[in-house]
Amino acid sequence: MREFSKEKNLIRAIIKAEKNGEEYIFKKFKGGLVWYLKKKIGNNEDVDDIIQETFKNLFKSIRKGIIPPNANLRDYLFGILKNTLSEFMKKKSKDEMIKNQNDDNDFIDRRTPETEYLRKERTNFIVECIDSLPKKYREILVLHYLQGYSIKEISALTNLSPGTVCYRLHIGRKKIIKKANKKLIFADIL
Amino acid sequence: MDNIKCKDKKMKKLLTYYQLGVLSSKEKDAFEAHLIECEACRKEFDLTEKIFSFMKRNKEEIIAHLKRKEIEFKPEKKKTFYRRLAFGAASLVVIIAIVCSYYFLFLKEPLPLSEKVAQRTRGEPIKIFGPVGQINNLPEFIKWKEVRDANYYLIQLRNSKDQILWSALSHESRIKIPSFVKEMIERGEVYNLKIMAFSQDGRIISESKSIVFSFNPRF
Numbered sequence: 001m002r003e004f005s006k007e008k009n010l011i012r013a014i015i016k017a018e019k020n021g022e023e024y025i026f027k028k029f030k031g032g033l034v035w036y037l038k039k040k041i042g043n044n045e046d047v048d049d050i051i052q053e054t055f056k057n058l059f060k061s062i063r064k065g066i067i068p069p070n071a072n073l074r075d076y077l078f079g080i081l082k083n084t085l086s087e088f089m090k091k092k093s094k095d096e097m098i099k100n101q102n103d104d105n106d107f108i109d110r111r112t113p114e115t116e117y118l119r120k121e122r123t124n125f126i127v128e129c130i131d132s133l134p135k136k137y138r139e140i141l142v143l144h145y146l147q148g149y150s151i152k153e154i155s156a157l158t159n160l161s162p163g164t165v166c167y168r169l170h171i172g173r174k175k176i177i178k179k180a181n182k183k184l185i186f187a188d189i190l
Numbered sequence: 191m192d193n194i195k196c197k198d199k200k201m202k203k204l205l206t207y208y209q210l211g212v213l214s215s216k217e218k219d220a221f222e223a224h225l226i227e228c229e230a231c232r233k234e235f236d237l238t239e240k241i242f243s244f245m246k247r248n249k250e251e252i253i254a255h256l257k258r259k260e261i262e263f264k265p266e267k268k269k270t271f272y273r274r275l276a277f278g279a280a281s282l283v284v285i286i287a288i289v290c291s292y293y294f295l296f297l298k299e300p301l302p303l304s305e306k307v308a309q310r311t312r313g314e315p316i317k318i319f320g321p322v323g324q325i326n327n328l329p330e331f332i333k334w335k336e337v338r339d340a341n342y343y344l345i346q347l348r349n350s351k352d353q354i355l356w357s358a359l360s361h362e363s364r365i366k367i368p369s370f371v372k373e374m375i376e377r378g379e380v381y382n383l384k385i386m387a388f389s390q391d392g393r394i395i396s397e398s399k400s401i402v403f404s405f406n407p408r409f
Binding site: 130 | 224225227229
């Protein structure tokens with residue numbers, strides 16, 4: 001397979017109707033698109049449909065010359081994805097309304113001894129992490145994630161600007177994430 | 191696969207701000223587009239979401255743990271009121287100091303001439319009828335308004351360097367310009383004229399402002 005180190009080469013390859021280019025783009029971006037769509041709409045069947053349509057539209061617009069060869073492919077792809085998603089949601093919205101009325105009480109409490117154990121370990125880990133943080137980061141992290149204050153409320157409480165509150169949250173989170181990456185406690189899906 | 195790292199440092203920083211919901215719509219779109227491309231950022235996104243949603247779900251238990259361990263997490267509210275009061279008082283003192291220093295400086299400064307005259311004479315300044323301003327012909331007399339109770343007048347003529355060219359006394363409210371003075375007055379030069387009125391005791395009753403004239407004859 002021909003290597004596409006630059007996006008310019010990719011777009012030119014598609015214009016010349018080389019199949020490698022299309023395959024490369026599809027492989028490169030498919031994982032991201034699936035991940036993004038699963039965040040937005042949890043439905044698996046619809047995800048595949050939307051992805052197919054976005055790629056179709058993307059290749060079409062490249063061949064037509066709407067996307068210039070020295071453009072940022074990622075941004076164009078994201079724009080097309082957003083458009084197709086919004087069109088899809090318009091069609092779906094009526095059907096979903098009817099569905100949602102039917103399954104209202106669908107909360108399932110999945111508590112087994114294993115999950116309970118994992119949960120306890122995780123809480124202990126997080127308590128340790130919070131304990132190890134410097135005081136100024138700890139305060140704000142606890143206020144936001146445990147006591148449920150918004151950033152504006154925290155900035156009013158502590159007399160800090162919203163920017164510094166966000167920054168301190170960012171640093172505190174970073175430290176916790178570093179530790180979590182080392183311990184692999186959050187690696188499994190609960 | 192675990193060793194993949196995101197090379198875009200700018201986007202890496204945006205993750206927290208994206209999840210806090212503080213980004214503008216443009217930045218949000220840019221970050222989402224980046225997420226589609228970058229696997230490392232997607233993994234970190236999943237991890238952070240897992241950790242912090244877990245924290246939110248089990249917040250009561252975690253808070254209970256924290257309390258048992260006696261870990262401080264309550265923010266101390268800073269004493270802003272007293273701080274502001276202190277700041278205000280300090281600024282007030284500074285402002286007062288500046289105003290006072292200005293006031294004293296102003297008092298120490300020598301008074302302008304006109305005020306001095308007012309203090310000495312209490313009367314209105316003498317009004318000079320002529321010569322005033324730019325003149326074509328030198329008049330024979332210098333004339334001014336008569337002052338009541340004035341015994342005699344002192345007339346002074348100075349040049350632009352403030353040297354006295356001519357001074358004379360007069361009992362009337364006018365004086366004839368002598369011929370040697372007329373010869374001294376040069377074309378285009380600026381001259382100052384000043385008149386003081388004296389009473390019988392020899393006190394100054396009133397004083398004219400220093401009047402400027404220059405002699406520019408037309409030919």
